Amino acid sequence: MRKYAVxxxxxxxxxxxxxxxxxxxxVIENKGSDTLVNVAQSWAExxxxxxxxxxVAVSGGGSGTGxxxxxxxxxxxxxxxxxxxxxxxxxxxxNGHEPVEFIVGYDALAVYVHKQNPLKAISLEKLAAIYGEGxxxxxxxxxxxxxxxxxxxxxxxxxxxxxxxxxAYFREAVMDKMDYKSGSMDMHGSKDVTDLVExxxxxIGYSGxxxxxxxxxxxxxxxxxxxxxxxxxxxxxxxxTYPIARPLFMYTKGVPTGEVKKxxxxxxxxxxxxxxxxxxxxxxxxxxxx
Amino acid sequence: MGQADSTSATCNTDDRRNLAWFIDxxxxxxxxxxxxSAIVFIIGIFVFITKEGVGxxxxxxxxxxxxxxxxxxxxxxxxxxxxxxxxxxGKKFSTxxxxxxxxxxIIGVEAAGPYKEVLIEKSHDQPxxxxxxxxxxxxxxxxxxxxxxxxxxxxVGTASxxxxxxLIAIPFSLGAAIYIGEFATGRxxxxxxxxxxxxxxxxxxxxxxxxxxMLNPLIIxxxxxxxxxxxxxxxxxxxxxxxxxxxxxxxxxxxxVPDRYREAAEAMGATRWQIIFKVVVPAARHGLVAAVLLxxxxxxxxxMAVLMATGHSINLPTSIFDSVRAMTxxxxxxxxxxxxxxxxxxxxxxxxxxxxxxxxxxxxxADLILRGVRKE
Numbered sequence: 238m239r240k241y242a243v244x245x246x247x248x249x250x251x252x253x254x255x256x257x258x259x260x261x262x263x264v265i266e267n268k269g270s271d272t273l274v275n276v277a278q279s280w281a282e283x284x285x286x287x288x289x290x291x292x293v294a295v296s297g298g299g300s301g302t303g304x305x306x307x308x309x310x311x312x313x314x315x316x317x318x319x320x321x322x323x324x325x326x327x328x329x330x331x332n333g334h335e336p337v338e339f340i341v342g343y344d345a346l347a348v349y350v351h352k353q354n355p356l357k358a359i360s361l362e363k364l365a366a367i368y369g370e371g372x373x374x375x376x377x378x379x380x381x382x383x384x385x386x387x388x389x390x391x392x393x394x395x396x397x398x399x400x401x402x403x404x405a406y407f408r409e410a411v412m413d414k415m416d417y418k419s420g421s422m423d424m425h426g427s428k429d430v431t432d433l434v435e436x437x438x439x440x441i442g443y444s445g446x447x448x449x450x451x452x453x454x455x456x457x458x459x460x461x462x463x464x465x466x467x468x469x470x471x472x473x474x475x476x477x478t479y480p481i482a483r484p485l486f487m488y489t490k491g492v493p494t495g496e497v498k499k500x501x502x503x504x505x506x507x508x509x510x511x512x513x514x515x516x517x518x519x520x521x522x523x524x525x526x527x
Numbered sequence: 528m529g530q531a532d533s534t535s536a537t538c539n540t541d542d543r544r545n546l547a548w549f550i551d552x553x554x555x556x557x558x559x560x561x562x563x564s565a566i567v568f569i570i571g572i573f574v575f576i577t578k579e580g581v582g583x584x585x586x587x588x589x590x591x592x593x594x595x596x597x598x599x600x601x602x603x604x605x606x607x608x609x610x611x612x613x614x615x616x617g618k619k620f621s622t623x624x625x626x627x628x629x630x631x632x633i634i635g636v637e638a639a640g641p642y643k644e645v646l647i648e649k650s651h652d653q654p655x656x657x658x659x660x661x662x663x664x665x666x667x668x669x670x671x672x673x674x675x676x677x678x679x680x681x682x683v684g685t686a687s688x689x690x691x692x693x694l695i696a697i698p699f700s701l702g703a704a705i706y707i708g709e710f711a712t713g714r715x716x717x718x719x720x721x722x723x724x725x726x727x728x729x730x731x732x733x734x735x736x737x738x739x740x741m742l743n744p745l746i747i748x749x750x751x752x753x754x755x756x757x758x759x760x761x762x763x764x765x766x767x768x769x770x771x772x773x774x775x776x777x778x779x780x781x782x783x784v785p786d787r788y789r790e791a792a793e794a795m796g797a798t799r800w801q802i803i804f805k806v807v808v809p810a811a812r813h814g815l816v817a818a819v820l821l822x823x824x825x826x827x828x829x830x831m832a833v834l835m836a837t838g839h840s841i842n843l844p845t846s847i848f849d850s851v852r853a854m855t856x857x858x859x860x861x862x863x864x865x866x867x868x869x870x871x872x873x874x875x876x877x878x879x880x881x882x883x884x885x886x887x888x889x890x891x892x893a894d895l896i897l898r899g900v901r902k903e
Binding site for chain 2: 271299301322323324327387388389391393398399400401404405408409414415416417419420421422423424425433436437438439440
């Protein structure tokens with residue numbers, strides 16, 4: 238019985254790999270940012286229907302991994318949540334590649350508080366004083382609110398683990414690269430942040446716009462203290478009025494041609510942009526999807 | 528293999544090299560390999576961790592790191608010069624003068640002049656400092672200003688959670704062991720033993736989940752504290768996790784006490800209570816201490832549950848309601864995304880060495896104490 242199972246299994250495996258081998262007319266290697274990896278996978282799957290002769294192989298590993306693959310020529314497209322560094326660009330040039338940058342969407346970081354928190358808006362300055370090292374704000378009453386169910390009105394800071402892209406981007410955009418205060422709850426995923434905020438009245442946390450739920454409240458963000466605030470949304474991220482939104486990039490080895498160009502054009506088309514919107518990121522321009 | 532055995536067996540019917548002889552030899556070799564492999568693996572793991580970690584401890588050189596490039600850019604070094612010196616990226620020099628000479632060799636002495644200060648002062652690369660590694664509570668390996676690798680808060684975090692866990696687990700597990708070993712009989716005893724072992728089979732991520740989603744809101748409500756992910760939460764979870772293994776070992780230790788001790792005590796007119804506390808427990812004390820120490824080792828090494836239940840927050844706790852962060856959880860959370868070979872990556876391995884040494888000491892002392900039992 239077991240012997241047959243092994244044979245069946247092996248046959249299935251061979252069948253699978255051979256069909257994959259036949260189906261792939263062209264393979265586009267797509268590697269990089271973990272922020273983008275879910276969207277990139279959805280794009281790759283949907284593109285199967287658009288162009289069945291092209292298969293897109295997506296893998297994550299971080300923006301740096303994507304650039305490394307672009308430099309040594311093993312990736313056709315590198316996904317990144319940051320711009321290419323000078324050193325990476327020089328290395329790519331030395332290998333005869335001229336990386337070309339495309340913005341494929343925006344990732345807006347929303348600031349979440351508990352549902353019963355009466356706070357509506359906050360400025361970047363105040364956020365830096367809450368999260369940044371040496372910042373003076375540690376209690377909700379310093380922000381002029383009284384949070385029901387929060388003992389001692391102590392602000393519980395919910396953050397991310399120190400090598401996530403979200404952590405680095407929040408530090409850059411809000412705290413001008415200053416260090417974080419010690420003692421924040423460093424969650425291991427974007428969803429963990431909203432989950433914890435939902436259950437903890439005293440908390441404040443930042444996470445992608447995609448992770449908003451009905452059980453947490455998003456704050457309106459003002460760039461300057463006393464200035465008008467902007468609510469995070471796909472629209473405000475795409476028109477760049479929302480202050481903590483970052484572009485998401487794809488880099489190609491050189492000016493794209495052939496299937497790679499077609500793929501990128503499709504990503505930037507309404508169809509491709511609706512997919513990124515469905516995944517909770519902001520499209521590069523307002524699109525209407527069904 | 529089987530075929531070769533049978534042919535050789537038919538050829539030499541008169542000597543003892545028949546099938547059974549070969550099977551015997553083969554089993555001997557297999558058992559030897561299995562026995563030795565555990566040692567080989569432990570040595571291999573230790574060598575691997577040390578190799579990765581020592582690079583961090585001993586690192587001291589001068590190099591053009593990314594932060595130096597950023598500083599040079601801030602100081603308005605022209606683009607073409609910056610591009611030219613990127614060839615030195617990652618090269619290590621033993622003195623600042625060597626580095627300066629190399630830069631001067633590329634862009635010329637005069638052009639390098641204004642940046643001398645940055646090149647000499649900011650290029651020193653020595654991330655590990657013995658004193659701050661053990662005494663600084665700040666763990667900021669990805670800081671843009673200056674990475675700091677202080678493990679004090681992490682060690683205190685692990686120790687406080689394990690300490691509380693033991694306070695909870697010791698009375699429970701010793702009580703359970705005494706009940707199962709001395710009072711329960713027959714089917715009740717078997718049923719209890721199976722139940723305790725079942726408890727040990729619950730995966731740690733499930734425990735962590737219980738801490739994160741059940742104990743957190745409960746602790747906030749019960750004790751009116753701002754956050755329920757703290758030493759108390761993780762201590763309770765870890766105590767429940769360590770209790771079954773401690774119970775099993777403690778029960779074995781109690782069972783190892785010869786019945787004649789109990790019979791002698793009974794003959795002297797001792798009550799059951801007196802027999803247990805005056806005779807059985809003292810006789811089994813080595814085994815009981817070993818059980819506790821193994822529980823401590825389990826606490827130090829536990830990762831997933833403490834990652835989820837402590838709040839993963841760098842803190843020197845002043846009460847059991849403060850959030851902390853454990854050493855194991857730090858490694859688990861950060862290693863996956865640290866660039867291989869970077870200072871951060873190597874620092875995590877150094878943390879691994881430290882953890883390895885601590886758990887090794889605990890397990891070794893448990894082992895020595897257990898050995899003491901057998902000699903007596």
